[in-house]
Amino acid sequence: MGTVRPDAQRRAGRPPQGVLSRTRITGAALELIDEAGYDGLTMSALARRLKVAPSALYNHAASKQEVLRWLQDHVMTMVDFSAFATEPWADAVRSWAWSYRGVFARHAPLVPVIAVLPVTDAADTLRMYEEVARGFLAAGWPEDRVVPAIVALESFIYGSALDVSAPSDIFDSGALAGEFPLFTSAVRSSTGSGGNAADAAFRAGLEGLITGLDKQLAD
Amino acid sequence: MGTVRPDAQRRAGRPPQGVLSRTRITGAALELIDEAGYDGLTMSALARRLKVAPSALYNHAASKQEVLRWLQDHVMTMVDFSAFATEPWADAVRSWAWSYRGVFARHAPLVPVIAVLPVTDAADTLRMYEEVARGFLAAGWPEDRVVPAIVALESFIYGSALDVSAPSDIFDSGALAGEFPLFTSAVRSSTGSGGNAADAAFRAGLEGLITGLDKQLAD
Numbered sequence: 001m002g003t004v005r006p007d008a009q010r011r012a013g014r015p016p017q018g019v020l021s022r023t024r025i026t027g028a029a030l031e032l033i034d035e036a037g038y039d040g041l042t043m044s045a046l047a048r049r050l051k052v053a054p055s056a057l058y059n060h061a062a063s064k065q066e067v068l069r070w071l072q073d074h075v076m077t078m079v080d081f082s083a084f085a086t087e088p089w090a091d092a093v094r095s096w097a098w099s100y101r102g103v104f105a106r107h108a109p110l111v112p113v114i115a116v117l118p119v120t121d122a123a124d125t126l127r128m129y130e131e132v133a134r135g136f137l138a139a140g141w142p143e144d145r146v147v148p149a150i151v152a153l154e155s156f157i158y159g160s161a162l163d164v165s166a167p168s169d170i171f172d173s174g175a176l177a178g179e180f181p182l183f184t185s186a187v188r189s190s191t192g193s194g195g196n197a198a199d200a201a202f203r204a205g206l207e208g209l210i211t212g213l214d215k216q217l218a219d
Numbered sequence: 220m221g222t223v224r225p226d227a228q229r230r231a232g233r234p235p236q237g238v239l240s241r242t243r244i245t246g247a248a249l250e251l252i253d254e255a256g257y258d259g260l261t262m263s264a265l266a267r268r269l270k271v272a273p274s275a276l277y278n279h280a281a282s283k284q285e286v287l288r289w290l291q292d293h294v295m296t297m298v299d300f301s302a303f304a305t306e307p308w309a310d311a312v313r314s315w316a317w318s319y320r321g322v323f324a325r326h327a328p329l330v331p332v333i334a335v336l337p338v339t340d341a342a343d344t345l346r347m348y349e350e351v352a353r354g355f356l357a358a359g360w361p362e363d364r365v366v367p368a369i370v371a372l373e374s375f376i377y378g379s380a381l382d383v384s385a386p387s388d389i390f391d392s393g394a395l396a397g398e399f400p401l402f403t404s405a406v407r408s409s410t411g412s413g414g415n416a417a418d419a420a421f422r423a424g425l426e427g428l429i430t431g432l433d434k435q436l437a438d
Contacts, residue, residue, distance in 0.1 A: 039258040112331050115378065116385040120393035129390075130399040137401060145423070147390065147409040148416070152424025155378030156371075159334065163374050166335040171348070171366065174339035180349040182356060190366040197367070204364070205371025208431030215430050216423070 020052060020060045026070045033071075033109045041067075072117055073124035075110060078103045081128050084135030090210050092135050097157055097206050104161035111158050141217060149213055156209060160202045168197065239271060239279045245289045252290075252328050260286075291336055292343035294329060297322045300347050303354030309429050311354050316376055316425050323380035330377050360436060368432055375428060379421045387416065 028049045032040045043064055047054040061067050083095035104111055119125045129150070136146045171187040173180050191197060247268045251259045262283055266273040280286050302314035323330055338344045348369070355365045390406040392399050410416060 037258055039256055108331070112327070112381055115381040116389065118386060118389045118391060120388070120391050121395060123395055123398070126392050126395055126399045126402065129402040133402040133405045137405075143405050144408040146405040148420040148423040149427075151382060151416070151420035152375075152379075152427065155382050155420065155424060156375040156428075157378065158381060159374030159376065159378030160371075162331055162334040162377060163370060167337060169339070170335065170337045172337060172339050173345050176340060176342055176345055179342070180345045183345065183348040183352040186352045186356075186362050186365040189363040197370070201367040201370035201374065204367040204432070204435065205374060205428065208368075208371065208435060209375075209424065209427050210431065211434050212427030212429065212431030213423070215434075216427060 020050065020056060022060070022070055024050065025057070025061055025067060026074045029067050029071050030074070030107065030110075033113075034107060037109050038113050043067075068113065068117055069120075069122045071110070072114055072119070073122045075103060075107060075114065076122075076125040076128050079128060081131050084131050089135060089139035090214060093153065093210055094206065096132065097153060098202075100154075100157045101161050101164070101202060104158060105164035108162055108165045111161055115154075115158050139217075145217075152213070153209060156205055160198070160205065163201065164198045166198065239269065239275060241279070241289055243269065244276070244280055244286060245293045248286050248290050249293070249326065249329075252332075253326060256328050257332050262286075287332065287336055288339075288341045290329070291333055291338070292341045294322060294326060294333065295341075295344040295347050298347060300350050303350050308354060308358035309433060312372065312429055313425065315351065316372060317421075319373075319376045320380050320383070320421060323377060324383035327381055327384045330380055334373075334377050358436075364436075371432070372428060375424055379417070379424065382420065383417045385417065 025046065029041055029046055032045055032049060041064070043057060043061075044054055046067065047057040050057065061070070078099075079096070080099040081092075081096045083092040086092075087095065104114070119129065132150060133146050136149065137143065141149065168191075171183075173184045173187070177184040190200070244265065248260055248265055251264055251268060260283070262276060262280075263273055265286065266276040269276065280289070297318075298315070299318040300311075300315045302311040305311075306314065323333070338348065351369060352365050355368065356362065360368065387410075390402075392403045392406070396403040409419070
């Protein structure tokens with residue numbers, strides 16, 4: 001039998017203090033959403049995943065809203081916006097947009113959540129916006145047009161991130177091909193050239209947006 | 220007491236034949252998603268909402284995939300693409316895109332679903348794409364560039380439809396305003412002019428895309 005050592009006893013009872021952290025909670029929340037969609041993220045499901053009582057979770061995260069803000073900050077730190085400090089505006093937008101789309105394509109269930117989530121008190125997210133805004137202003141954008149242009153780019157990026165997970169035969173008209181010959185033929189000719197359809201659409205749209213926004217600025 | 224009339228008796232038993240239809244099933248599915256998000260749509264929840272046994276529902280709709288295809292067709296028939304038959308390309312794209320965004324802004328939970336749903340056998344959806352493709356081809360677009368351009372526009376439209384439901388204070392930096400002065404000031408100056416922030420961003424991006432895509436075509 002022997003004596004039970006104090007630390008073994010503590011471990012058998014409840015997890016050691018400090019086992020919960022913003023990093024661990026955020027990681028578990030991301031796993032839940034990636035597995036079961038946004039509706040899979042509840043505070044009780046999160047506590048179960050972390051193997052703690054809901055009350056222990058609430059000691060660290062005041063609300064689901066706080067977890068979402070951490071999640072937003074966590075994901076936004078993966079977006080590379082460094083080019084705004086060094087490159088001309090068009091190159092910086094291009095580099096940032098491809099990185100941003102890549103991050104959200106890997107976490108598509110987050111798109112509808114983050115697209116409408118306030119940035120209030122999300123320091124890492126605000127850091128990105130601050131540097132992007134600095135790049136726009138340095139390129140001569142009037143202050144009142146910076147945010148609409150950023151939001152327009154983000155809307156395109158979010159929609160394109162969803163498109164990455166579309167099946168490759170999304171535009172297969174099936175048995176109705178004969179009724180819709182123009183579209184059917186256009187689909188065949190665009191996929192016939194090989195390559196990634198989502199990348200081709202993203203490139204066409206992003207280059208179009210960069211050219212068009214740049215022209216708006218010049219006008 | 221009196222005698223039970225035959226039609227009352229039938230009504231008390233089960234609903235009359237034909238009570239289920241593609242239209243009723245589609246309407247109920249749309250209600251479920253708008254109320255409870257996409258995860259709210261299951262065949263059993265749909266049967267409950269329609270007050271029929273699941274087996275009765277399956278007699279009409281072979282699968283959830285079929286219900287989704289009906290839903291896609293139903294929503295796409297609300298999108299006005301008529302301008303492609305009568306207006307110059309840029310005006311037609313503008314008119315179609317505003318209508319398309321409006322429809323999906325009213326049904327935002329559908330965005331992540333429809334964005335990745337195959338159009339196979341969805342006749343009304345294919346009818347829209349056929350007329351949009353006809354408009355692009357008539358404007359001189361090379362066949363292999365039609366679909367990437369349409370997908371780019373749709374990605375922007377879907378992302379913008381999500382943005383419509385963002386709270387108006389989404390970019391309020393809160394207590395961190397002092398740390399991020401450029402972005403905070405840009406947000407204030409863009410909202411200070413009044414008007415709808417989502418509309419301003421959509422207009423800036425759509426006009427940019429139209430200009431930029433048009434320029435790609437000319438190059």
